[in-house]
Structure formats: C-alpha cells, structure tokens
Amino acid sequence: MLSEDSKFMKPYNPLDTEKRIYEMWEKSGYFNPDNLPSADKGPFTIMMPPPNANGRLHVGHALFVTLEDIMTRYKRLCGYKALWLPGTDHAGFETQVVYEKKLEKEGRSRFEFTREELYAEIMKFTLEHKANTEDDLRSMGASCDWSREKSTLDADIIKVVYATFKQMSEDNLIYRGKRIVNWCTKHQTSLSDLETNAETRTDKLYYMQYGPFVIATSRPETKFGDKYVVMHPDDTRYSQYKDGDKLPVKWLEGEITATVVKDEAIDMEFGTGVMTITPWHDMADFEIAKRHNLSGVEVIDKNGKLTDVAGEFKGLKIEVAREKVVERLKELGLLVKEEAYEHNVITCYKCNRILEPRIMPQWFVKMEPLAKPAIDAVKNGEIKIIPDFQEKIYFHWLENIRDWNISRQIAWGIPIPAKICSNPGCDYGAVDLDDEMTGKCPKCGEGELIVDPDTFDTWFSSGQWPYATLGYPDHSDFKKFYPTDVMETAADILFFWVARMIMLGLYRTGKIPFHTIYLHGMVRDGARQKMSKSKGNVISPVEIGEKYGTDALRMALIVGNTPGVDMALAEDKIKGYKLFANKLWNITRFVLSNADFAQYDKSFADYTEEDNKLRENRNNLIVDITADLDNYRFHLASEKLYHYIWDEFASNILENSKNIFLSGEDKAKISRQQFLLHTLEKILIVLHPFMPFVTEEIWQSLEKDSLLMIEKWPVE
RNA sequence: GCACCUUUAGCUCAGUUGGUUAGAGCGUACGAUUCACAUUCGUAAGGUCGCAGGUUCGAACCCUGCAAGGUGCACCA
Numbered sequence: 001m002l003s004e005d006s007k008f009m010k011p012y013n014p015l016d017t018e019k020r021i022y023e024m025w026e027k028s029g030y031f032n033p034d035n036l037p038s039a040d041k042g043p044f045t046i047m048m049p050p051p052n053a054n055g056r057l058h059v060g061h062a063l064f065v066t067l068e069d070i071m072t073r074y075k076r077l078c079g080y081k082a083l084w085l086p087g088t089d090h091a092g093f094e095t096q097v098v099y100e101k102k103l104e105k106e107g108r109s110r111f112e113f114t115r116e117e118l119y120a121e122i123m124k125f126t127l128e129h130k131a132n133t134e135d136d137l138r139s140m141g142a143s144c145d146w147s148r149e150k151s152t153l154d155a156d157i158i159k160v161v162y163a164t165f166k167q168m169s170e171d172n173l174i175y176r177g178k179r180i181v182n183w184c185t186k187h188q189t190s191l192s193d194l195e196t197n198a199e200t201r202t203d204k205l206y207y208m209q210y211g212p213f214v215i216a217t218s219r220p221e222t223k224f225g226d227k228y229v230v231m232h233p234d235d236t237r238y239s240q241y242k243d244g245d246k247l248p249v250k251w252l253e254g255e256i257t258a259t260v261v262k263d264e265a266i267d268m269e270f271g272t273g274v275m276t277i278t279p280w281h282d283m284a285d286f287e288i289a290k291r292h293n294l295s296g297v298e299v300i301d302k303n304g305k306l307t308d309v310a311g312e313f314k315g316l317k318i319e320v321a322r323e324k325v326v327e328r329l330k331e332l333g334l335l336v337k338e339e340a341y342e343h344n345v346i347t348c349y350k351c352n353r354i355l356e357p358r359i360m361p362q363w364f365v366k367m368e369p370l371a372k373p374a375i376d377a378v379k380n381g382e383i384k385i386i387p388d389f390q391e392k393i394y395f396h397w398l399e400n401i402r403d404w405n406i407s408r409q410i411a412w413g414i415p416i417p418a419k420i421c422s423n424p425g426c427d428y429g430a431v432d433l434d435d436e437m438t439g440k441c442p443k444c445g446e447g448e449l450i451v452d453p454d455t456f457d458t459w460f461s462s463g464q465w466p467y468a469t470l471g472y473p474d475h476s477d478f479k480k481f482y483p484t485d486v487m488e489t490a491a492d493i494l495f496f497w498v499a500r501m502i503m504l505g506l507y508r509t510g511k512i513p514f515h516t517i518y519l520h521g522m523v524r525d526g527a528r529q530k531m532s533k534s535k536g537n538v539i540s541p542v543e544i545g546e547k548y549g550t551d552a553l554r555m556a557l558i559v560g561n562t563p564g565v566d567m568a569l570a571e572d573k574i575k576g577y578k579l580f581a582n583k584l585w586n587i588t589r590f591v592l593s594n595a596d597f598a599q600y601d602k603s604f605a606d607y608t609e610e611d612n613k614l615r616e617n618r619n620n621l622i623v624d625i626t627a628d629l630d631n632y633r634f635h636l637a638s639e640k641l642y643h644y645i646w647d648e649f650a651s652n653i654l655e656n657s658k659n660i661f662l663s664g665e666d667k668a669k670i671s672r673q674q675f676l677l678h679t680l681e682k683i684l685i686v687l688h689p690f691m692p693f694v695t696e697e698i699w700q701s702l703e704k705d706s707l708l709m710i711e712k713w714p715v716e
Numbered sequence: 717g718c719a720c721c722u723u724u725a726g727c728u729c730a731g732u733u734g735g736u737u738a739g740a741g742c743g744u745a746c747g748a749u750u751c752a753c754a755u756u757c758g759u760a761a762g763g764u765c766g767c768a769g770g771u772u773c774g775a776a777c778c779c780u781g782c783a784a785g786g787u788g789c790a791c792c793a
Contacts, residue, residue: 008752011753011754011755022722028754048784194788198790198791205793215793216791216792216793217791219793230793264790264792265792266793267792267793269792270792270793271792271793274793275793276793277793278793282793284791284792284793285793343791343792343793344731344790344791387721389720390720391720392719392720393719393720393721393787393788393789394721396718396788396789397789413752474774491787492787492788494788495788495789526727526728526729526742528728557731558732559740559741560728560730560740560741561728561729561730562729562730565721565729566786566787567723567729568727568728568729569728570727570728570742571741572728572741572742572743573728574740575742576742577754579755579756582754582755583752583753583756584752585753586751586753586755587752588752589752589753590752591752593752594752605732627732627734631732633732635730636730636731636732638729639740641742642740642741643740648752650752651757652758654752654756657750658752659745677792
C-alpha cells in the first residue's frame with residue numbers, strides 16, 4: 001500500500017525523471033544487443049539515419065527517433081537482439097554551407113582560409129555539434145547502442161568508401177569525363193541533379209537575325225562563338241540547307257562562318273525552328289554537339305563572368321552582359337524582336353542562384369547497371385516500401401536515372417583518392433588509393449599527374465552506411481547484423497539516400513541492405529505551415545520535452561501520423577499527452593492504493609466471471625496491438641492503447657473497482673486486485689516503446705527487481 | 717508536359733483486405749465533481765466522407781472523368 005510520502009502522491013514530473021532513467025538504461029548496457037540476457041530470437045537491426053552534425057536536432061529528428069526507438073524497443077521486448085546503430089554525418093556540402101553562413105554572419109569569408117585550414121575549422125565545428133546531437137538523442141530516449149556509434153568520417157568508414165570507389169572503377173562503373181555539370185557560382189562547386197531546383201520565371205526571349213535565319217534565345221550573352229545553326233531534318237522551310245553547309249554570317253564578333261546542322265532534337269513548332277547552339281553552357285546543346293562531334297567554347301567562367309571570347313564584354317557579370325549584348329545587337333541591326341517568355345531555370349537548392357551549366361572534368365557513376373537490380377529488388381518484393389505508393393515514385397526515378405556526378409569542388413568532405421591531369425583541357429583521372437602514381441599524364445602526355453583536390457558527394461559515402469558501419473566485409477557484426485531490417489527515414493530523401501543505399505548495397509555486398517523501408521512525412525506546425533526559424537513556429541524537441549515530457553512529445557508525434565504523409569503538430573496535442581502520462585501515473589496510484597505487488601500472483605486463476613471477461617478483452621487488445629506493431633501501424637497501436645488505458649481501464653474498470661473494494665465479497669476483491677496488478681503490468685510493457693520514461697519510472701516502483709526495457713512482451 | 721499525394725465534423729487527422737446508426741483529439745455548449753487525477757467525469761451540438769458518373773446485394777474505401785491544394789521528375793532555344 002502507498003505511504004503518504006510516496007512519489008505517486010504528487011503529479012508525474014518528467015523533468016525529474018527522464019535523465020535519471022536514461023542513465024539507468026545506459027548503465028545497464030542493454031542498448032548493446034550483445035548484453036541482452038534473454039534474447040532468444042535473432043538479430044533485429046536498424047541503422048539510424050545519421051543526423052547532419054551542423055545544428056541542433058529539430059522536431060523532424062524527434063519523429064525519426066521516436067519511430068525507430070519504438071521499433072527497437074518493441075523488438076527488444078519480443079526477445080530479439082535489437083541493434084539500433086547511431087551515427088552522425090559530416091554532410092559535406094550541407095555543412096560547408098552552414099559553416100559559410102556562420103562565417104558571413106561574423107563578417108568573415110571562407111576565402112580567408114586555405115583548404116586545409118577550412119577543413120580543420122569545419123572539423124572543429126562538426127565535432128561540437130556531434131556532441132550536441134548525442135545529447136539530444138539521449139534526451140529523446142533513443143535506446144541506441146552507443147558503443148557502436150559511427151561517423152561518416154571515421155577511418156574505417158572511409159576505407160570502405162575508398163574500396164568501393166576502386167572496385168567500381170575496375171568494374172567500369174566510374175569514369176572521369178568532361179561533361180556538362182550544374183555549377184553554382186556562389187558555392188564554387190558542381191552539384192548533382194538532385195541538388196537543384198527548377199524555378200518558373202518570366203524572362204525575355206530575343207529573336208535575332210543570324211545569316212538567313214532568325215533564331216531565338218533567352219541568353220544572348222552566351223551567343224559569342226556560336227557557329228553552328230541547327231534545324232530539324234524534316235523542316236521543309238529549310239530544306240534548301242543541307243547538313244554541313246557553310247554560310248557567311250554577320251554576327252556579334254563580326255563576319256563568321258556558320259555550319260548547318262540537322263538534328264531531330266529541334267522542335268519545329270518553337271520559335272522559328274532554328275537555333276544556334278552553345279554546348280559549353282546548355283544541357284540540350286551539349287547533347288546535340290556530342291552527337292555531331294561539334295566543338296564549343298567557354299563563354300562564362302566559374303565566377304559567372306564572360307571570358308576572353310566575349311572580347312570587349314570580357315569580365316562582365318551575366319545580367320550586365322545580357323543588357324549590353326542586346327544593345328550591341330540592336331546597333332548591328334540584328335535584333336528582330338523581344339517577347340515575354342515563361343520558362344524554367346535550374347537553381348542551387350541552397351542559395352537559389354541560377355546554376356550555370358558548364359563543361360568540367362568530373363567523376364561520374366554509371367547508374368543504369370546499378371539501377372536495374374535496385375528496381376528488381378523492390379519489384380520482386382525483397383524490399384518493401386511503406387507507404388507503398390512511394391514505390392511508384394522510386395521506380396519512376398530509377399527508370400529514368402542519369403549518371404551521378406560524385407565530385408564536389410569543396411574542402412569539406414572525403415577526398416577523392418585519385419590522380420588527375422594538371423592540364424585543364426585533359427580529363428584524365430585514375431584511382432590511386434595508395435598515392436603511388438606520379439609523372440606525366442598518360443593520356444595527353446603534357447600535364448603532370450596531381451592529387452585530385454575534389455571531395456566526394458556526401459551521399460556517395462552515406463549511401464554505403466548500412467554495410468560500412470557494420471565493418472564490411474570481415475567484421476563479425478557485418479556477418480551477424482547484415483542485411484539490416486528496417487530503414488526508417490524521411491520520405492524526401494528517398495532518392496538522395498535510400499535508393500543509393502539499395503544500389504550500392506546490392507553492388508558491393510550482393511545483398512539488399514534492408515527488407516523494409518518506412519518513410520515518414522514532414523512535421524509541420526499546427527496550421528500545417530512549414531516550420532522555419534524566420535516564421536518563429538519552430539517546435540524544439542528539447543524545450544518541449546522539458547515543458548511537457550519527452551513521452552508526451554513522442555505520443556503526439558505518433559498518434560494519428562500515417563507513414564509518408566506530412567503531419568501537423570500543435571502544442572495542444574502534446575499537452576494532451578502530458579495529461580495522459582499523468583493519468584497513467586494516477587492509475588498506478590489507485591491500483592497501488594488498493595492492491596499490493598507483494599501479493600502479485602503470476603499464475604492466479606481464480607478470477608470472477610466478470611474479471612475473466614475483462615481479461616479476455618484486454619488480451620485481445622494486446623494481440624491486436626501486437627499485429628499493428630508487426631505491420632508498422634504505430635499510429636493505430638498508440639491510439640488503441642491510449643483509449644484502452646483512459647476510457648476503459650481508468651474510466652470504467654477503476655470506477656467499477658471502487659464498488660468492489662468497498663462492498664464486494666473477498667473472492668471478488670482478490671480477483672479484481674490480481675486483475676488490476678496484471679493489467680497494469682501488461683499496460684506498462686506494451687506502452688513502453690511509445691512512452692519509455694514514465695512506464696519505466698512506474699515499473700521501478702512496483703517492487704520489481706528488473707528493468708522494464710528488457711521485460712517479455714505479454715502476448716498470451 | 718509526365719508522375720505521385722491530399723481532399724472525411726470549426727481545426728488537425730484516423731478509418732488495417734468494401735459490410736450494420738462514419739470515429740478520435742482539440743475546440744464549442746451545458747452539467748457534475750474535487751471521493752486516484754496541478755484536475756477529472758458525464759451529456760450534447762456539429763459531417764451531401766471534393767464534384768459527377770459507374771461496378772456491387774452493399775462504396776468514405778474499387779473503376780472512370782473532373783476540380784482544388786501540394787510534391788516530385790523532366791524539359792524547347
């Protein structure tokens with residue numbers, strides 16, 4: 001029976017509880033599956049999507065932590081050797097951008113540093129944030145195995161990444177080539193197709209006289225040196241011109257000789273059906289030039305300024321140059337007309353500046369051979385994506401995949417272990433893991449072999465996370481825990497990360513990296529607005545945890561939140577689950593005031609008819625919830641538990657128990673006491689994955705000499 | 717342009733393979749209680765399940781078309 005000074009006489013106080021409970025768990029060693037005393041089932045593994053070590057965790061992270069912790073705790077309770085492997089991501093470009101913003105705020109610039117200095121600075125910055133991230137994960141109750149924690153810059157991870165790079169090179173899946181890439185003039189790096197946004201803009205379309213033709217362009221400043229004029233082979237308007245015809249043309253730089261090219265890529269309906277091409281600065285033009293083996297010139301440099309080719313316009317920025325070039329065209333009488341024109345421009349997803357397509361030697365991964373097995377793995381059901389509609393999106397992307405530019409011209413990242421040719425015109429490159437190659441370039445014979453200054457796209461390394469973290473190929477962890485079970489992550493990195501993990505995992509290990517992908521949506525505020533610092537509607541998980549308790553936040557994030565769909569999180573919802581934690585607290589107080597765990601009889605059987613009925617209902621519910629958990633229906637499992645505990649157990653059963661304890665027969669009293677004790681015990685276990693802190697705290701008061709986190713799941 | 721998602725009570729959302737009077741939380745209204753509850757309990761109002769067709773004994777759920785909002789992908793100068 002409860003004493004007057006029992007902690008249950010006061011409301012539940014999460015702030016006083018959570019840290020203490022977490023330390024108890026961590027000290028127990030049970031986050032490490034090797035230490036689980038009675039795990040009689042196989043391994044269950046989740047790789048934590050490593051948070052970027054460049055800021056505090058936000059409420060979106062809280063969602064993934066909660067989901068993965070629920071899965072891990074549930075499986076641990078079911079007797080699996082549950083491994084949830086935590087980590088952090090150096091997040092190459094992302095982090096460098098964050099760091100540069102910090103420098104800008106301080107009135108500094110990254111150009112004050114050498115590459116080595118910048119790397120060291122960002123490393124320091126990253127390590128600080130890594131510590132913050134770990135604290136935040138602990139405060140959210142993450143039951144992950146800290147003894148196996150990894151970072152993407154750990155030496156053993158880099159070793160695996162390098163070995164993959166080498167093998168891919170040997171298998172002819174990696175090539176270095178001069179290809180047109182997305183170039184950001186602010187960040188001074190190329191970007192993959194995924195790191196770009198398309199933005200609809202209205203600009204002017206200029207029609208210009210080009211010899212006997214009228215051509216249209218939105219970018220007159222790139223038209224220096226255009227000497228190929230292209231039209232569709234079937235266009236009868238121009239049938240008098242043959243492929244390869246040479247024509248004298250009066251153009252920006254004076255009299256030039258233009259060559260006629262016929263190509264089916266030309267849309268006869270658009271403009272005049274004739275265009276000139278700028279292979280250095282336009283994706284489509286580049287393709288045409290490649291087909292016809294045409295040469296091109298660089299008109300715009302890395303800083304977005306015109307080159308020598310532009311003569312007197314040299315050094316001007318694009319916007320300025322455009323106006324001046326149009327003026328010149330007018331003077332020359334070459335401008336026919338201008339009209340408003342709506343089109344898409346490709347912008348940097350970080351700074352929104354228009355990306356300048358340019359030709360550069362870069363490292364590319366051939367994606368088609370990798371994509372095919374990845375498509376098959378999902379098609380044949382080896383890998384399941386939840387929600388299933390995401391499979392369509394996955395197929396659509398993989399079936400139309402383009403080669404992946406994995407080199408970045410930034411300091412912060414894993415260096416590419418290769419030698420390249422010092423001659424900027426030469427695209428030679430070779431993998432050189434042991435830094436052995438020296439001498440003249442074997443391709444052009446002019447340049448010297450130098451260390452490639454570029455770094456890997458961060459997704460090239462994080463794409464190898466599941467097997468790299470487990471010590472592929474030799475470590476016993478790899479043999480034991482790979483393939484992993486569930487990949488739980490945000491729906492918006494399906495392409496960036498998930499698809500690449502499948503491709504690289506299949507390529508490198510020959511096995512799928514995980515059999516189930518659970519994708520969650522974005523967390524928005526109560527009014528469905530995106531959370532952002534500038535709007536001031538950001539919910540900080542640590543602050544909210546302090547105010548309402550982490551358990552309350554976790555429940556608010558799970559109940560009614562279906563996979564793959566964005567959710568709205570209002571503070572009132574969190575408050576509601578704080579009350580729920582307190583409800584559970586008071587339920588315990590009531591039960592312990594009327595029954596005693598010292599009298600708990602594990603095999604008690606002398607229940608009244610009424611209590612047997614209640615037992616049946618309770619057990620059915622637990623079976624039902626177990627099925628929900630097995631099928632990743634966490635939103636339903638949590639809601640059912642909530643309702644059973646509040647509306648059935650508290651409102652009906654406890655109310656009704658008052659009469660029994662007041663005036664019932666002894667047999668009924670004893671039966672009900674046992675029912676309450678058993679039910680409270682089972683509720684605590686089943687609720688534990690969702691609300692680990694309050695359930696463990698109550699468990700510790702039940703005169704049980706054990707941790708709730710390693711109890712046995714109560715399916716009878 | 718192509719694809720995908722969403723559309724259910726004032727708000728935010730559930731509704732697990734089509735099956736009886738469509739559910740929850742919050743909010744609202746009224747009442748009760750402080751007897752486990754820094755409260756809680758009860759009662760109530762509130763929905764043409766986006767629109768229009770179709771399949772079915774039966775549709776919020778399946779099919780077709782349309783509309784609105786959102787997202788992704790790709791592009792023609």
